[in-house]
Amino acid sequence: xxxxxxxxxxxxxxxxxxAVCDHASNYVPEDIHLGLPDAALSKHIAYDIGxxxxxxxxxxxxxxxxxxxxxxxxxxxxxxxxxxxALIPESTDGTxxxxxxxxxxxxxxxxxxxxxxxxxxxWFDAVxxxxxxxxxxxxxxxxxxxxxxxxxxxxxxxxxDRAAQHAIRLFGELGxxxxxxxxxxxxxxxxxxxxxxEAYGRPYCAIEIRNxxxxxxxxxxxxxxxxxxxxxxxxxxxxxx
Numbered sequence: 383x384x385x386x387x388x389x390x391x392x393x394x395x396x397x398x399x400x401a402v403c404d405h406a407s408n409y410v411p412e413d414i415h416l417g418l419p420d421a422a423l424s425k426h427i428a429y430d431i432g433x434x435x436x437x438x439x440x441x442x443x444x445x446x447x448x449x450x451x452x453x454x455x456x457x458x459x460x461x462x463x464x465x466x467x468a469l470i471p472e473s474t475d476g477t478x479x480x481x482x483x484x485x486x487x488x489x490x491x492x493x494x495x496x497x498x499x500x501x502x503x504x505w506f507d508a509v510x511x512x513x514x515x516x517x518x519x520x521x522x523x524x525x526x527x528x529x530x531x532x533x534x535x536x537x538x539x540x541x542x543d544r545a546a547q548h549a550i551r552l553f554g555e556l557g558x559x560x561x562x563x564x565x566x567x568x569x570x571x572x573x574x575x576x577x578x579x580e581a582y583g584r585p586y587c588a589i590e591i592r593n594x595x596x597x598x599x600x601x602x603x604x605x606x607x608x609x610x611x612x613x614x615x616x617x618x619x620x621x622x623x
Contacts, residue, residue, distance in 0.1 A: 438450075
């Protein structure tokens with residue numbers, strides 16, 4: 383297959399800040415039939431709305447190079463471990479995905495998931511980033527259950543909270559409503575950063591931005607500038623610790 387699994391924007395410098403976006407795209411290859419209406423691909427179940435735009439602006443305007451996943455999370459979730467049952471979702475936020483029932487797991491791993499993570503591993507090994515930003519977005523509310531989600535931005539982490547704690551403080555000082563391991567816990571959902579950051583002692587910020595704030599270009603530009611500012615100061619704080 384010739385379709386890209388990821389795309390790179392910008393040139394990383396050794397020890398600098400980089401960004402990754404696992405859920406940047408809602409692309410579904412023509413030969414994979416999910417059994418969903420086209421409208422489903424515009425929803426958060428298909429990709430992280432606005433996250434790619436934030437990463438593009440981080441790279442092009444703030445010199446933070448980015449790696450973006452280029453396949454919908456409905457096909458395979460690049461932000462899950464290979465053995466995770468939700469890797470190829472049969473149901474997501476109350477929506478059944480008929481085409482994923484009995485899907486060829488190994489084929490999708492070999493075609494999408496493994497090349498993506500192999501490339502990320504090689505990139506990080508080459509540039510040894512001083513700080514990794516993992517950019518995601520979350521919905522103001524879920525369709526499958528009622529849940530209060532007041533945060534504008536959340537910082538997720540598992541065991542290594544060095545960068546996250548600085549970022550939580552700095553976003554708060556800017557007047558942002560910040561979630562500390564909210565709206566999801568990084569102790570449960572942190573697959574990419576567990577694999578490529580925590581496993582190597584690389585500092586990271588796993589960032590969730592509420593998607594209504596970055597649904598258009600103006601919001602993406604604003605939040606890219608905020609994230610870039612905070613990331614630069616987090617990196618300085620880590621280096622001076």
